[in-house]
Amino acid sequence: MKQMSHFARKLFLSTLMATAISMPAIATQAAPAPQIRIDVPVALKQAKVVFNLDHAAFSGDTPIGLKHMTLMLERFKQAGTESSLVAVFHGDAGYMLLNDEAYNAARKTRTGNPYKGMVEDLIKQGAQIEECVVTMKANMWVNENLLPGVKVNSGALGRIVQLVQEGYVMIQP
Numbered sequence: 001m002k003q004m005s006h007f008a009r010k011l012f013l014s015t016l017m018a019t020a021i022s023m024p025a026i027a028t029q030a031a032p033a034p035q036i037r038i039d040v041p042v043a044l045k046q047a048k049v050v051f052n053l054d055h056a057a058f059s060g061d062t063p064i065g066l067k068h069m070t071l072m073l074e075r076f077k078q079a080g081t082e083s084s085l086v087a088v089f090h091g092d093a094g095y096m097l098l099n100d101e102a103y104n105a106a107r108k109t110r111t112g113n114p115y116k117g118m119v120e121d122l123i124k125q126g127a128q129i130e131e132c133v134v135t136m137k138a139n140m141w142v143n144e145n146l147l148p149g150v151k152v153n154s155g156a157l158g159r160i161v162q163l164v165q166e167g168y169v170m171i172q173p
Contacts, residue, residue: 043079044076044079044081045081045082046081046082046083047072047076047081047082047083047084047085047169048083048084048163048166048167048168048169049072049083049084049085049086049168049169049170049171050085050086050087050088050160050163050164050168050169050170050171051065051068051069051085051086051087051088051170051171051172051173052088052156052160052170052171052172053065053087053088053089053090053093053096053172053173054089054090054091054092054093054156054172055091055092055093056092056093056096057173061114063093063096063115063118064173065087065093065173066087066096066115066118066119066122067118068171068173069085069087069122069127070118070121070122070125072085073085073122073125073126073127077125083126084128084168085122085126085127085128086127086128086129086130086163086168087122087127087128087129087130088130088132088153088156088159088160088163089129089130089131089132089135089156090131090132090134090135090156090157091132091135091156094131094132094135094136094139094141095107095139096113096115096119097119097129097131097146097147097150098113098141098145098146098147099113099116099144099145099146099147099148100112100113100116101145102141102145102146106139106141113147116147119147119149119150120147120148120149123149123150128151129147129149129150129151130150130151130152130153130156130159131146131150131151131152131153132152132153132155132156132159133152133153133154133155134155134156135156136152
């Protein structure tokens with residue numbers, strides 16, 4: 001292959017640099033994000049919601065039910081919506097409300113309850129967190145095994161029916 005003359009190499013590099021400098025910075029300019037048009041705005045004056053938490057459902061390590069409750073409470077607060085949220089834990093998800101010692105025994109670990117902070121925050125924000133007595137009896141748990149602020153109901157399914165009859169909408173994540 002023939003070598004390029006010194007003059008030809010300089011001309012080529014100069015042309016290449018001039019072209020690069022004069023080109024728009026396409027790679028560095030982000031295209032504007034497409035706008036979203038809301039066709040059905042949702043504005044709630046009041047919301048009564050019961051979460052039926054009978055199984056463990058996760059997005060990564062985060063329990064979907066607890067995350068959705070947190071997001072709902074934040075949204076309701078921002079919108080000025082009067083709200084009442086109740087979480088009814090039972091069945092396979094009952095262990096999420098255990099204190100560290102009981103959680104470690106039930107889950108055969110030493111980590112403590114990783115959901116404790118989320119549950120405590122929900123209670124602080126006004127959500128009512130309940131454990132089913134039937135689940136507790138089946139697992140030989142007592143009130144002292146639960147996180148502070150968790151209430152015990154006399155049966156999850158009856159409690160959900162009661163809340164729905166009182167105008168609550170049931171969500172099952």
